[in-house]
Amino acid sequence: DQARRYKINGYKLVSSLQHPKYGLAIYVRNEFSNCIELPPTEETTTSIKLGTLTIVNVYKPPTESWPKPALQKLDHSTIYVGDFNSHHTDWGYEVSDANGEALTDWMSAQDVHLVFDAKHHATFRSARHAREYNPDLTLVLTDGVPIHAPRHVFPVFPHSQHKPVIIHVGIEIPVMAERQRGTVLKARWKKQISRIPPTPKNSDRFVALLISAGKNNILRGHRKGYIPCWTPNCENLLRQYEQSEDPAAASALLDALDAARCQRWIECMESLDFTHSSRRAWVLLRKLGAANPVVAPDVKVKPDAIAAYLVANSKGPLNKQYKQEVKRQLRKVMTACPESSALSTHFSSEELATTLTATKKGKAAGKDGIPPDFLHHLGPRARKWLLEFFSGVMDTGVIPRI
Structure with missing residues (x-):
């Protein structure tokens, strides 16, 4: 029954301590085979030996006091973790109590080092007092050289007033990530371009095709x-x-x-x-980190407030009849436009090439999300599509909404 009740997938229960009011348990991942349970030395601790490291899980009830000595010192590399329920100024309390003094005296006498950083989150948040405390501690046996055991406290844990604490034991070699840049030339713009008719209503499909081709063929976010x-x-x-x-x-x-x-x-x-x-x-x-960080000036008037003011005060009353009349007159003029007019002639490939060359590279994308570098490297099929598209806009007088 206990095996089913206390089961955690991927872990095995190595050592535990049963009590009517509290309990202790140590779980180890299944792939660790060099793990043995050590005989208990106190009523409030349970310990295991994992390789050459001894892990002691400690819980002292708040109503009890530390014995003398507070804990038993072991002769090999040892790390003490758990809920010590002792107050001392060394780990963030305002006032030290008798339990905190007894624990610090034992630490000084046995050459035990406290792993604590005041800048980290507290390990316990009392819902009753709405304050944070540090009853959960990490102690390492030094033997002249303290065990390298950096400690990190996570800000929240669901359904518990205690917060999870992650401790990395040993020296880690950092692995950096170098981002590899892609090139626009690797994009294949011919993909399915001939399947889209060059009409104004298909401008969104053309834009989506360019963006899809760029995502599928250009390296982005790849780190080595x-x-x-x-x-x-x-x-x-x-x-x-x-x-x-x-x-x-x-x-x-x-x-x-x-x-x-x-x-x-x-x-x-x-x-x-x-x-x-x-x-x-x-x-x-x-x-x-030695240079002074750039601090944005505290502007009283925000850009969003200016934009909201312009939008609210620049819209005049709209005359729908006048708008319809302007559209009717425009269609009439466009229909009566002679074929020899300069406005009705189609764009040439030279005009398109000149326009694309004039766009600056490395600039931000517009409303459609296409960077200018994409347009610079369009193939013959994509340029032909753009020519027919813009000429169709001039023939029909229909401009895409974007």
Whole structure:
């Protein structure tokens, strides 16, 4: 019954502690086989050993006090996590209580390090007092060098006053993402262009076809992963560690990576020069966060307010009869227009080429969402479609709404 009740898909229950008012449980992913349960040392803790790391899950009821010593110290790499229910100014409380003092005294005597950042979210929000506290702590056994265990608190968790805390144990090598740019020349504009009649009512279909061809043929949002300062020596050390799992190889890999990063930092600082190219120097400072951020001025009148005022006051009364009369007169003039008139002649391919060449590249797209670079690289079929389309607009007098 307990196995069915406490089951979590993808995880196995390794250690648990039953109590009428509270309980403790440690789950481990199914792919971890080197995990064993350790015998309990206190009534309020349960612990496991995962590889060379010992994880101790702690819960102290609010009504109870810490014994002396507060917890048992283990001889190997250990991380203590859980709800300690102790108040101390070191982890965000305004006043320290007896439990907080007892816990800090034990930490100082046993060389245990507190993982806490005051800038992070609190781990518990009391619905009764509408305030946030930090009863959930993370302690690591140092043994001279603290275990690298950065901690992140998520802002909310459904149906609970406690918030989830993610702890990454060990040193991680960051993998950066480099964006690969695409080119408009890779788009194939001939796709299905001949199936769309060049009439004014099909302008939306033509625009949708251009955008679809661009999305299907131009790389966008593709990022290539890489590790900064990664050298062939680092690659060899990584391959050696994967084959032998020797900690010395891992240490040598991290040392080589740190040395390469240090050398790159020195070269970057030495090349920082405002004399020849101040732009590159300021770009570097902005990336490092040392430059003052650009603050937008606090404008009293917003652009939306101006636009709303213009729209509200620029619309005069509309005379529908006059509008219909203008349209009737326009159709009459367009029908009586002689064939030799310059207004009735179709556009030429030279005129279209001149117009497309005059558009500036790299500008923002218009209402239809087509960048000018797309129009510059239109093929012969697409240009012929545009010629027939614009000539049809002049023949019929029908202009698409967009």
